[in-house]
Amino acid sequence: MWDGIIIGGGLAGLIAGIRASERGKHVLIISEGAGSLTYSSGALNFGDVVQLRSRENHPYALIEENVIQAGMDYFQKLFPDYQGVCGRTQTLFTPLGSPRTANIIPSGQNAAVLQDAKRIVLMAPEGMKDFFSKIIKTNLKICYPQCIVDIYPFRISAFEAWHAIGKPVTGMEYARYWQSGPGIAELKRVLAGVTITCSETVVLFPGLATAFSEPLKEVLSETPFPVIEMTSFPPSAGGHNLYNALKQKFKSLGGELLMGTGVQRIELQEKECRKAIVSSKGRPTAFAAHSFILATGGILGGGIEVTAEAAQETLLGLPLYVPAEWTKSEFLGEQPYAHTGIEADSDLRPVDPGTKEVLFENLRVAGRMLAHWDPWTDNCGGGVSLTSGWYAGEKL
Ligand SMILES: Cc1cc2nc3c(=O)[nH]c(=O)nc-3n(C[C@H](O)[C@H](O)[C@H](O)COP(=O)(O)OP(=O)(O)OC[C@H]3O[C@@H](n4cnc5c(N)ncnc54)[C@H](O)[C@@H]3O)c2cc1C
Incomplete structure (x- = not known):
């Protein structure tokens, strides 16, 4: 049995896997695709951390401020070529x-x-x-x-x-x-x-x-x-290089990566996740673990499916926070639907948006799947995925 299975191998899932493997955990990442990092320049925005933490439900407000700094420091220790500090921005070219x-x-x-x-x-x-x-x-x-x-x-x-x-x-x-x-x-x-x-x-x-x-x-x-x-238009070499470096680091720490295969469902036992079910050559294969991390990337990553009628978390049917107003007419302005996601407690475990009851004891949510933020207008796409991924890996 694995210590942990991470579903989704984007920035959040890979950082979680690296941190957990470094802590001696036996980790499997199962990922359908490469994630949005490969479309990005590889530059990471953290946004105005102090201001974002003051917003009650923002992912940064779930975790301690020192976790955000620790995630950033950890990343820079892994990849010393990446420079910068929290609270200060640097200029690059579009x-x-x-x-x-x-x-x-x-x-x-x-x-x-x-x-x-x-x-x-x-x-x-x-x-x-x-x-x-x-x-x-x-x-x-x-x-x-x-x-x-x-x-x-x-x-x-x-x-x-x-x-x-x-x-x-x-x-x-x-x-x-x-x-x-x-x-x-x-x-x-x-x-x-x-x-x-x-x-x-x-x-x-x-x-x-x-x-x-x-x-x-x-x-x-x-x-x-x-x-x-x-930087270049997507797909971008900067994002690809970082993605490959993350994968390499994870594997070098003994982590195993199953790419190109989506988890189809998760077997449950009361308030615990037990097995991730993957379809391999037409046959279902079950991977069992003590703990799970859901880092399936929200609407863009495939973790949330949106139809004309509803938005749905694709694997467990977890209840989502869905804003009452879905879109605004301003194309590049804040779009409420971006806030759609899973609400979590301070341990990143999913909670019911109504009752705030923890839904699964051994499941954590990281990255774009989390509710109440907009990577574009909050300017913190990489920051939230990196820090929540790091924290989920720390807790696994
Ligand atoms: C074009 C573009 C440019 C960007 N530019 C920047 C930038 O300059 N700065 C910045 O900070 N941020 C930027 N971002 C945002 C940032 O890249 C993302 O917030 C971050 O990479 C999201 O990582 P994630 O791991 O949470 O999700 P994702 O990268 O979406 O990863 C989710 C992963 O889960 C997998 N998955 C989904 N469902 C399943 C399943 N059932 N089974 C197995 N796997 C599954 C997907 O295939 C994917 O690999 C940009 C994003 C885009 C799209």
């Missing part, structure tokens, strides 16, 4: 060349140095999908009026066959190429072609993700100018 902020970002994405730049060289890889050099240049000129912005087009032989048939090269494909042996040599050659016309030159590079790659970081450490990585 794929359109406008600055945005996040709390923890890979050091290569940190754009702080641009404040003092006089010239920006925007690298423009041939045929890169969703790369709009003129729009980026315009945005850069607005945000950094003290800078001259030069576009530096380049073409590499590895993608000649693609260019010949007009096939675009995604940011992910460029990022993968730069990480290969030939890619590293080519990157050196490309960067060597950039001329320095003023000493405060900064190079902005799309389709490059150096986190977790020592050889790439070494190449950039040798250039006479700082190189800043731009």
